[in-house]
Amino acid sequence: QEKSSHLSAALFGEDCEISREQLYELLKFAALGKGHNATQPSWCHIYHQSHLAGVVVIVLHEMSQLHFYKFYLQFKHLRKVFRHKFILKPSANFLSSLYGEGANPKPQEAAQGLTPTSSECTPESSDLPCDPIIRKYGEKKQGLTSYMLTLEEQKKNGYPIKGSPGCKGYVDTECHQQRTDSSPLFGLDCEMCLTAKGNEVTRVSLVDAQGQCLLNELVRPESTVVNYCTRFSGVTKKMLLPVKTRLPDIQTRLKKMLPRDAVLVGHSLNADLQALEMIHPSVIDTSLLFARNEGRRFKLKFLAKAVLGKEIQSEQKLGHDPAEDARAALELAQFFIEQGPAKVAELNLEMLLTTEKQAEASQKKAAFQPRRWRAQKQLKQPPHLPKPCFLDCLQVAGQKPLLLGKQELESPGLCQSNPSTSNKQILQRALEDVPLSTFSIIQFSLDPEYIASPLVAGLCEKVRSKLTDMLTIYAGPFEEGFCLKSVKKEFGRCGPIQSLTVVTETSQPYVCIQYEVLEAAQLAVESLDGAEVAGSCIKVQRPVTAAMLDCDVLIKELELDVENEGVIYVAGLKKSLTETDLQEEFSQLKDLETLFLPKDLQSGKHRKCCFLKFQKSESAVGALEFIKRWTVKGSKLRSRNALASGHLWRWIWQMNHSNGKQGGCILHKKMEQPSVSEQDLRKKVKKLDHHIKKLYRSLQDNTLCVVLFPGVNSMHGSQSGLGLMGIKADGGRSAC
Numbered sequence: 001q002e003k004s005s006h007l008s009a010a011l012f013g014e015d016c017e018i019s020r021e022q023l024y025e026l027l028k029f030a031a032l033g034k035g036h037n038a039t040q041p042s043w044c045h046i047y048h049q050s051h052l053a054g055v056v057v058i059v060l061h062e063m064s065q066l067h068f069y070k071f072y073l074q075f076k077h078l079r080k081v082f083r084h085k086f087i088l089k090p091s092a093n094f095l096s097s098l099y100g101e102g103a104n105p106k107p108q109e110a111a112q113g114l115t116p117t118s119s120e121c122t123p124e125s126s127d128l129p130c131d132p133i134i135r136k137y138g139e140k141k142q143g144l145t146s147y148m149l150t151l152e153e154q155k156k157n158g159y160p161i162k163g164s165p166g167c168k169g170y171v172d173t174e175c176h177q178q179r180t181d182s183s184p185l186f187g188l189d190c191e192m193c194l195t196a197k198g199n200e201v202t203r204v205s206l207v208d209a210q211g212q213c214l215l216n217e218l219v220r221p222e223s224t225v226v227n228y229c230t231r232f233s234g235v236t237k238k239m240l241l242p243v244k245t246r247l248p249d250i251q252t253r254l255k256k257m258l259p260r261d262a263v264l265v266g267h268s269l270n271a272d273l274q275a276l277e278m279i280h281p282s283v284i285d286t287s288l289l290f291a292r293n294e295g296r297r298f299k300l301k302f303l304a305k306a307v308l309g310k311e312i313q314s315e316q317k318l319g320h321d322p323a324e325d326a327r328a329a330l331e332l333a334q335f336f337i338e339q340g341p342a343k344v345a346e347l348n349l350e351m352l353l354t355t356e357k358q359a360e361a362s363q364k365k366a367a368f369q370p371r372r373w374r375a376q377k378q379l380k381q382p383p384h385l386p387k388p389c390f391l392d393c394l395q396v397a398g399q400k401p402l403l404l405g406k407q408e409l410e411s412p413g414l415c416q417s418n419p420s421t422s423n424k425q426i427l428q429r430a431l432e433d434v435p436l437s438t439f440s441i442i443q444f445s446l447d448p449e450y451i452a453s454p455l456v457a458g459l460c461e462k463v464r465s466k467l468t469d470m471l472t473i474y475a476g477p478f479e480e481g482f483c484l485k486s487v488k489k490e491f492g493r494c495g496p497i498q499s500l501t502v503v504t505e506t507s508q509p510y511v512c513i514q515y516e517v518l519e520a521a522q523l524a525v526e527s528l529d530g531a532e533v534a535g536s537c538i539k540v541q542r543p544v545t546a547a548m549l550d551c552d553v554l555i556k557e558l559e560l561d562v563e564n565e566g567v568i569y570v571a572g573l574k575k576s577l578t579e580t581d582l583q584e585e586f587s588q589l590k591d592l593e594t595l596f597l598p599k600d601l602q603s604g605k606h607r608k609c610c611f612l613k614f615q616k617s618e619s620a621v622g623a624l625e626f627i628k629r630w631t632v633k634g635s636k637l638r639s640r641n642a643l644a645s646g647h648l649w650r651w652i653w654q655m656n657h658s659n660g661k662q663g664g665c666i667l668h669k670k671m672e673q674p675s676v677s678e679q680d681l682r683k684k685v686k687k688l689d690h691h692i693k694k695l696y697r698s699l700q701d702n703t704l705c706v707v708l709f710p711g712v713n714s715m716h717g718s719q720s721g722l723g724l725m726g727i728k729a730d731g732g733r734s735a736c
Contacts, residue, residue, distance in 0.1 A: 053700040061445035064719035071685040077693035088721030131345040132291040141340030143181025177260035187330030189322040190272040191233035195223035205322035234319020267300040405443020476510030495520020496607040519569035567642035591619035
């Protein structure tokens with residue numbers, strides 16, 4: 001009897017966040033098996049890989065995890081078919097990252113200012129390799145104004161721009177004098193901490209063109225600090241206690257210090273200016289100046305060592321020194337301007353980086369020595385040759401990969417569609433061609449009018465607002481002078497409480513409780529509505545708003561989500577219980593597969609609740625009945641079916657602690673009049689889900705299917721992506 005392939009993955013807690021390298025690892029092994037140095041992925045396991053009929057990756061461009069949960073009810077097929085979901089870190093050139101190092105997008109970068117210059121980069125016309133620095137700037141030396149970011153580049157890379165929706169209230173440096181190649185350079189760097197507001201400045205450094213430190217100041221954040229990020233910032237709670245300086249003080253000082261024609265230099269300077277809430281028109285960003293392929297960037301620490309021969313950000317020090325980083329970025333820009341692109345390209349930084357990584361991997365203690373361009377030329381080292389990309393390996397193995405959709409890649413053996421085709425045309429072509437290919441990437445996307453719509457721009461605000469309402473319950477009425485401690489204790493048995501406040505606007509007092517997990521709020525509604533608490537018979541309900549009218553439907557659908565099959569939520573655990581204690585207590589439960597103990601992502605302490613995953617759904621049902629009568633170390637437990645056990649739990653926690661900013665997601669306070677209605681958008685998403693359903697049903701059994709919401713990189717920051725995966729089994733549903 002032929003064996004069928006299946007997939008296993010324990011995607012809980014930190015394990016549910018997957019990088020593009022880990023995704024590439026999965027796709028490479030699924031397509032090639034153990035050939036071409038492919039190995040089993042480290043984060044999941046494919047059983048009987050050789051029996052896979054093929055691999056199909058569906059990419060939904062310009063869409064993120066926010067889109068999936070905003071239109072959760074419309075993505076009916078996706079949520080009911082794919083058991084495994086994971087958070088996906090967004091990347092600049094997502095499509096290329098799926099294939100690996102050697103795959104490059106077709107050169108359509110004219111609109112982004114990345115077209116090759118008149119100095120064509122060919123072996124005949126130049127001794128230099130086809131370096132991205134040469135393609136961007138040419139070989140001739142130019143003045144500093146040639147390396148400043150254009151307005152379009154600033155927008156693309158998330159710089160604060162005057163008049164942009166996310167920059168309301170930002171302070172303009174008012175440095176509007178014409179720049180020349182003699183304009184003064186200033187290095188700027190900030191260290192940040194995480195607060196209830198998001199990233200806030202805790203330290204600012206400014207250095208002049210001679211490397212003299214003009215400003216090196218600690219700054220007291222406005223909001224409550226959630227994480228001092230001491231490992232990177234070097235700033236501790238103790239250091240900030242006596243500090244009186246606030247952000248407006250720093251903004252005023254910087255405005256006074258900078259000449260009207262100043263050019264600011266920094267490494268990923270957009271993050272510093274966003275944290276400073278300042279707008280400056282003329283910048284040189286060293287993370288973009290030293291250009292790489294595929295939108296990747298060199299780290300400042302590596303560039304300082306390879307180009308300047310300087311060691312910065314030493315692991316022996318507590319955190320980074322912003323003055324040191326500002327000075328390093330400034331000197332890198334000066335080196336680039338003085339030496340010119342050709343000499344920088346001759347450093348062959350990609351090869352040096354590869355050498356450094358190999359040295360680290362082999363644990364050699366030999367120090368990595370930076371080589372100047374002259375030494376590089378004398379040694380006549382060969383140009384860096386990238387590892388064979390995924391496409392090459394597939395073709396060597398006799399497989400012809402298929403790519404359909406909006407973006408194309410440079411590859412002679414790749415079957416590609418016209419990038420201007422519609423979703424309907426892409427689906428039709430996929431239904432015809434996917435059966436002929438063992439590895440396919442199918443790209444769908446919303447129409448430009450929908451992507452640019454203010455409705456989409458405001459997704460973060462809407463989703464976060466709805467999540468907050470779903471996590472919130474109101475309970476009461478209580479008698480005057482009721483015992484708040486008793487109320488908190490009773491409702492705390494349902495799960496971890498984020499906040500509890502007394503509502504006094506009513507004739508009798510009520511309490512408003514916001515939980516950290518969806519299951520806790522639902523458990524409170526189910527078990528305490530009509531119960532006697534603190535001497536009063538109370539009603540428990542969620543907020544009544546227009547957005548919450550479909551809350552019961554959402555809760556039911558989340559419960560039925562295939563990811564939550566066989567998973568239950570248990571609350572009422574004592575904080576003193578360890579994971580080992582719980583494993584021992586629950587070991588008698590039949591078919592228990594995994595125990596996940598959620599922890600506070602900042603403090604590491606567990607949240608007095610856990611999730612239990614069972615091999616069979618009926619075992620989970622039996623466990624629910626058993627746990628109702630169970631007491632663990634004196635604690636009476638409460639339980640129900642899981643709603644957000646895997647990646648969604650982690651994402652909700654992040655949204656819950658971001659206070660409006662998560663992963664660069666800025667909340668827009670003022671919305672334009674939408675050009676398309678939300679109803680139109682829902683219809684469009686529903687149609688997209690139907691396309692995927694039709695394509696999925698056409699796949700052969702034993703096909704690995706991965707659906708990717710790549711995440712969004714915009715001028716306002718980035719939004720996490722989402723991945724769904726499964727191997728199609730008999731009957732059309734994905735196998736575990």
